[in-house]
Amino acid sequence: MTGEPPSDLIRSVSRALRVLEVVARADRPLPVKVIARRCGLNLSTTYHLVRTLCYEGYLHRLPDGDHLLGSKVAERFHEMLDTFQRPPRASAVLRHLAEASGHTAYLAQLAEGRLIVVDVAEGPRSPWLEDLQAGLETAPHATALGKALLLSLPSPVRRGVLTEYGLRRFTPSTPASVEDLEEELSRLRPGQVVEEHGQFREEVACAGAIVPGTQWAIGFSTRGLAIPAAATARLEAAIRDLTRT
Structure with missing residues (x-):
């Protein structure tokens, strides 16, 4: 991110993208508490964001409750290269x-x-x-x-x-x-x-x-x-x- 944020910045979208970036940069799957801490968000907000991202396919929840990137990220990646x-x-x-x-x-x-x-x-x-x-x-x-x-x-x-x-x-x-x-x-x-x-x-x-x-x-x-x-x-x-x- 560079420059000043736009006046019409949608903060929920910005936070969701921050969650994706934190999970993507981690060297292992992350629990929600760690995601919240690394994003600087409160736990309740992070749970809502993570559940939404899992539902949309951009995060994947493992059986132990940790999270990693979902298959939709790979789909968007290949679509980007195809452009x-x-x-x-x-x-x-x-x-x-x-x-x-x-x-x-x-x-x-x-x-x-x-x-x-x-x-x-x-x-x-x-x-x-x-x-x-x-x-x-x-x-x-x-x-x-x-x-x-x-x-x-x-x-x-x-x-x-x-x-x-x-x-x-x-x-x-x-x-x-x-x-x-x-x-x-x-x-x-x-x-x-x-x-x-x-x-x-x-x-x-x-x-x-x-x-x-x-x-x-x-x-x-x-x-x-x-x-x-x-x-x-x-x-x-x-x-x-x-x-x-």
Whole structure:
């Protein structure tokens, strides 16, 4: 949540969403008393919210009385991903890239200044990155995917995106300011394969590039700070495949 709350904020809806967020972030099912404490709500209100969310399918009550996310959350998640009009054959191309290179491959897009990972194909030569999973919003300034997409924007638009999003520090190598990132991007040309080395996660490198004629980027991650030339060649071939389709 950012900015001031709207004047017509419906507090019961806001509280219900807070309940869902608390349950989603927990590492185990939660009883209502714990949900109430973590949400800062009184117990009676929390019981009403939890029962309603269970009835609607957004929470599931276990036999012992604890609660976890319900199946309707998964349904809405998949519907959200389907709203992104992916390039034809994108999933197949992504899987082939992961299989051929051995590295986890990603498809992403900027949406309202946020980098959204829309599809992932796992590969054994890459670490599992919890922030680079399908449906999640992540940092455009510290990832190769995000930089490839930012590079396609006019500088004033790019600066606006970065200023609004903020430049969170993930590692000591993460760009510390808009000016630092602008200097880095000034050495690149739109459309080329962009690399980042240890800016998003220490001892992890990524490469990414935009699909010409679209607002999509694909890329891969690798253990260690080196980007294998063979994997980059596979990435370029995948981009050509998507461009042809």
